[in-house]
Amino acid sequence: MNEYEFTLKFSLPETISHPSTYLEKLWTEGCDDALVGIGLRSRIALNFTRESSSAQEAILSALADVKRAIPKAELVEATPDFVGLTEIANFLGFTRQNLIEVMTSSGSAFPAPVHEGKSTIWHLFKVLVWLKERKKYSQQETLIDIAKANMQLNIAKDAYNIEPTFQQKIWSLMT
Amino acid sequence: MVALCGKIPVYFMTRKSHSKPEIEAALRYAEKNGWRVEVGGAHAWGKIYCPYNDKDCRCGEFCISSIWSTPRNAGNHAKQIRRVIDNCTNHNKNVSSEEDD
Numbered sequence: 001m002n003e004y005e006f007t008l009k010f011s012l013p014e015t016i017s018h019p020s021t022y023l024e025k026l027w028t029e030g031c032d033d034a035l036v037g038i039g040l041r042s043r044i045a046l047n048f049t050r051e052s053s054s055a056q057e058a059i060l061s062a063l064a065d066v067k068r069a070i071p072k073a074e075l076v077e078a079t080p081d082f083v084g085l086t087e088i089a090n091f092l093g094f095t096r097q098n099l100i101e102v103m104t105s106s107g108s109a110f111p112a113p114v115h116e117g118k119s120t121i122w123h124l125f126k127v128l129v130w131l132k133e134r135k136k137y138s139q140q141e142t143l144i145d146i147a148k149a150n151m152q153l154n155i156a157k158d159a160y161n162i163e164p165t166f167q168q169k170i171w172s173l174m175t
Numbered sequence: 176m177v178a179l180c181g182k183i184p185v186y187f188m189t190r191k192s193h194s195k196p197e198i199e200a201a202l203r204y205a206e207k208n209g210w211r212v213e214v215g216g217a218h219a220w221g222k223i224y225c226p227y228n229d230k231d232c233r234c235g236e237f238c239i240s241s242i243w244s245t246p247r248n249a250g251n252h253a254k255q256i257r258r259v260i261d262n263c264t265n266h267n268k269n270v271s272s273e274e275d276d
Binding site: 160 | 217236240
């Protein structure tokens, strides 16, 4: 058994009163291993430290617990997954400057970001794996596992928006 | 005496202690960093409130965090509380500043 550390953020329907109404229900449904954040209207976030046989099992069981407590809660994001420079540096224990040096010295070999713009965003998993395999930076395995599971969960959640025929055409061009 | 009460800093005010020592220590750490602790609830023991709960604060949901009276693991719950305090953006403003770019 390993301990996995992750946060699930949900939006609540407008009709639902303050998120604190759900605290007792979350407790009885098994979220007693999470710190619950209720500081934003129509939002609720749970920072789990969950003991489980795998990262996938940890996030799936956590998601199921929350859905039982608040059936109308909609997953917004599982973290850590989407990260900027500062967050990556914090996870690695690097300074920002350190990380920028590693990036620029690796050129195009460094994992491509999900989004480039005013802020640049990566999937944490891609960066961690690249650093481990190419640079031999040792990482906490549970962090890599949870970053991978979160990435898949976030992608799966958004994949609901793809029209099936369009998806087939896209995939045929990518293989 | 009544007149003096308003002058006593929040962290000296008496409140019910949390029964788990690790969590009580984390709550004192929160208070030392300006957070307000409010007791009340059943399984939900109470709440902590970020001192910077305004439009610039990016603690987001965790600006108000709920504390369990009997969490599954008291040590882990205490660590979760401390992480929220340490991640508080305004709190860290002087330590590390700039946006990602």
